[in-house]
Amino acid sequence: MLYSSLLFIYGFLPLSLLLYYxxxxxxxxxxxxxxxxxxxxxxxxxxxxxxxxxxxxxxAAARLIxxxxxxxxxxxxxxxxxxxxxxxxxxIFRTALFAPLRGAFGFPEEFFPIGxxxxxxxxxxxxxxxxxxxxxxDRNFIRFALYFLFFPRxxxxxxxxxxxxxxxxxxxxxxxxxIGVGLTIFVKGLAKKVLAxxxxxxxxxxxxxxxxxxxxxxxxxxxxSAYMLCLYFTLSGMADMGTGAGYCFGIKMPQSFNYxxxxxxxxxxxxxxxxxxxxxxxxxxxxxxxxxxxxxxMRRLIFIGVWSVFGFWYTFSLNGLLWGMLIGAAITIESSxxxxxxxDTTGVIYTAVVVMISGVFLAGGDVVxxxxxxxxxxxxxxxADRFGxxxxxxxxxxxxxxxYASTDLFRxxxxxxxxxxxxxxxxxxxxxxxxxxxxxCTAMIMYGGSSVIMLMKL
Amino acid sequence: MxxxxxxxxAVLMLxxxxxxxxxxxxxxxxxxxxxxxxxxxxxxGITSSSLLDGSFAEQLGLYSADHFPLRSKWLNLNSKLRxxxxxxxxxxxxxxxxxxxxxxxxxxxxxxxCAAEINRFARDHSGAVYVVAVxxxxxxxxxxxxxxxxxxxxxxxxSDFYDKxxxxxxxxxxxxxxKMLNSNYIYYRSDTKWTSYGAYCVYRTVIQxxxxxxxxxxxxxxxxxxxxxxxxxxxxxxxxxxxxxxxDFYYCSGGAEVLSCTGVxxxxxxxxxxxxxxxxxxxxxxxxxxxxxxxxxxxxxxxxNNERKLLVIKDGYADCFIPFLTQHYxxxxxxxxxxxxxxxxxxxxxxxxxxxxxxxxxxxxxxSSIFASLNR
Numbered sequence: 001m002l003y004s005s006l007l008f009i010y011g012f013l014p015l016s017l018l019l020y021y022x023x024x025x026x027x028x029x030x031x032x033x034x035x036x037x038x039x040x041x042x043x044x045x046x047x048x049x050x051x052x053x054x055x056x057x058x059x060a061a062a063r064l065i066x067x068x069x070x071x072x073x074x075x076x077x078x079x080x081x082x083x084x085x086x087x088x089x090x091x092i093f094r095t096a097l098f099a100p101l102r103g104a105f106g107f108p109e110e111f112f113p114i115g116x117x118x119x120x121x122x123x124x125x126x127x128x129x130x131x132x133x134x135x136x137x138d139r140n141f142i143r144f145a146l147y148f149l150f151f152p153r154x155x156x157x158x159x160x161x162x163x164x165x166x167x168x169x170x171x172x173x174x175x176x177x178x179i180g181v182g183l184t185i186f187v188k189g190l191a192k193k194v195l196a197x198x199x200x201x202x203x204x205x206x207x208x209x210x211x212x213x214x215x216x217x218x219x220x221x222x223x224x225s226a227y228m229l230c231l232y233f234t235l236s237g238m239a240d241m242g243t244g245a246g247y248c249f250g251i252k253m254p255q256s257f258n259y260x261x262x263x264x265x266x267x268x269x270x271x272x273x274x275x276x277x278x279x280x281x282x283x284x285x286x287x288x289x290x291x292x293x294x295x296x297x298m299r300r301l302i303f304i305g306v307w308s309v310f311g312f313w314y315t316f317s318l319n320g321l322l323w324g325m326l327i328g329a330a331i332t333i334e335s336s337x338x339x340x341x342x343x344d345t346t347g348v349i350y351t352a353v354v355v356m357i358s359g360v361f362l363a364g365g366d367v368v369x370x371x372x373x374x375x376x377x378x379x380x381x382x383x384a385d386r387f388g389x390x391x392x393x394x395x396x397x398x399x400x401x402x403x404y405a406s407t408d409l410f411r412x413x414x415x416x417x418x419x420x421x422x423x424x425x426x427x428x429x430x431x432x433x434x435x436x437x438x439x440x441c442t443a444m445i446m447y448g449g450s451s452v453i454m455l456m457k458l
Numbered sequence: 459m460x461x462x463x464x465x466x467x468a469v470l471m472l473x474x475x476x477x478x479x480x481x482x483x484x485x486x487x488x489x490x491x492x493x494x495x496x497x498x499x500x501x502x503g504i505t506s507s508s509l510l511d512g513s514f515a516e517q518l519g520l521y522s523a524d525h526f527p528l529r530s531k532w533l534n535l536n537s538k539l540r541x542x543x544x545x546x547x548x549x550x551x552x553x554x555x556x557x558x559x560x561x562x563x564x565x566x567x568x569x570x571x572c573a574a575e576i577n578r579f580a581r582d583h584s585g586a587v588y589v590v591a592v593x594x595x596x597x598x599x600x601x602x603x604x605x606x607x608x609x610x611x612x613x614x615x616x617s618d619f620y621d622k623x624x625x626x627x628x629x630x631x632x633x634x635x636x637k638m639l640n641s642n643y644i645y646y647r648s649d650t651k652w653t654s655y656g657a658y659c660v661y662r663t664v665i666q667x668x669x670x671x672x673x674x675x676x677x678x679x680x681x682x683x684x685x686x687x688x689x690x691x692x693x694x695x696x697x698x699x700x701x702x703x704x705x706d707f708y709y710c711s712g713g714a715e716v717l718s719c720t721g722v723x724x725x726x727x728x729x730x731x732x733x734x735x736x737x738x739x740x741x742x743x744x745x746x747x748x749x750x751x752x753x754x755x756x757x758x759x760x761x762x763n764n765e766r767k768l769l770v771i772k773d774g775y776a777d778c779f780i781p782f783l784t785q786h787y788x789x790x791x792x793x794x795x796x797x798x799x800x801x802x803x804x805x806x807x808x809x810x811x812x813x814x815x816x817x818x819x820x821x822x823x824x825x826s827s828i829f830a831s832l833n834r
Contacts, residue, residue: 006526007519010475176464202544394545428463431466442532
């Protein structure tokens, strides 16, 4: 069951809200765990079993590390075992290389634990924090289990430190206004997914169905723009839906994306893209390495290396690694060349071009294909063809809308407008806009009852 | 966002979700959708394996979508939205300016195995065999579809299929006849199939090959029986931007009459049928008015006095074509092989006919299992 399904929107979510607001505050946390368990059960009982085992093992590791920390070698041993377990389990499910192990552990070939990539980061981070003495292991198993199983966080993160998550639980303020905010965010995410991403995916598919050897420049650029926008809308849409659902329960998780696509610098793109995951990489890989290596060149290499790891995390293949490496290298080059401010428009175009070019690696099946695609993008075959024009004609509306929606123009207008008329007018119509968008999204998923295209399994 | 706005949003949204949730759970459930012309899914049963791998939730998801309150209204809205924001492909159906076209290219597979089955049939039986493969509307109006859709075109598929047939089988090129006439109303706007007029145009050539002179068009009096026909492409897309279709019945004034028309069911029960069944105009799929609801075997006797017998082995495309043949044969037996489980030879003696006509839409010729009962 994904967030973008009728079953979730018109069944699971309202029913769990009803229960949540009906019980006293003390019971709310156990109830959240219970409904999250049901959510996992709906994805599949096998998935639930896997998640339960995963949670128990990490809980045991966290408790043991905490108990033996600073006393004897036991802490290090448990830490090593725990982290290896987390890393191995993500590799088993995300790479073909380790696939035979799936069978060995009794999982069928097609089984994939949704959200395993985010969960691994959360688990490793927590163990590292406890081992490093930055946090204590929570004795309360219910809260600890909720950290892993909380359904609004399950599919698309965000990766949070245990401490921050626990704080959000404690300071939760379930009330009607929060539900309004939450549903607004949810509908925004739903629209990103089913209106924008799914349509852009068809454009991308149309381009991918062509032979890359005789693709025109126009078609190639359309294809990669569609892919990057689709990726952005899928990831941020799913994340928004999760965050929105969290708000409905009064739990305020942070946004995962902050309008990265049309930033004025690559550095800003990097800082606004999948924010918590990038932060995780910095906190748990870059910083510890920087502490050991102080040389400037070495640090730059580390920086690029960590971005490669981040890219690898997306696809678990060479292509993702190359994407990360390119972005990392671009940031490094950018910061050493220009420290000054670029003019906005130039900056936006330059960032978009770099993002698209590196995106070819994230999209492509293999490196050879990506290189051929890059050749098409510089017009090796032709500048434009009928096919390209046809695509422009068919998709121009959705392309323009999604480009606008992926910039921060609207938000900035709202902020700048202060207490002016625009703002109050928008306050009046916004509930209606939300409802209309919601109706449109419901119609879009009515055929099969859900929208399942995910681009990548995370 | 101010607090008040948030509260209003919450109330509005919760009310909307709540109403639809309550009606989804407690509302009455239909077992069939007439708009989509299909059976709706049933509430899934719980088994240990379906719970384990999550397929239970998947089926429950389909069930909830199938029985969502006002589903067909939602689908109408869906097709309108998709026409606006995408390239106009709705559930595999392309909404061109004034007609719907099948854009699901997965069915464009090779027809080689079907050709092999027909070859086997021709070898095993004595009569002459004629084959007509009818293109779909997206084959004849290929240029209206988005160009990128597929490289394996229907014209190609048909000629590949014809090439694989034995030399002594006579094939009739319906594709080029229809292509030439495609400014006429030869295909339905909302169905993949040809109209009666399209069938007539091909009939003129087919009947000459079969050894008769065609009945000229002016001999027919045409009755518009409905202008509300919504075909299979509409059922799939529920796209309302295309006008419903007109269906015609052709009566040959002063020509031969149909004396009897009996259907034989799967279990050999005999029912009385009609060439034009007006009762079906009240049903979910109006096209069934041609020859009535499909039945494995239909025996037609006419007032033509020439003792000629024809066997037609066919799919739905032939339904509006058969009436034209009744002017030429005293007996026509019409066999729909895909409706039979057992052997077709229990129903008809294939060697009794001097001529056998295979008439199929090319869209149904990618899977040879429809001929399974034929050579059993």
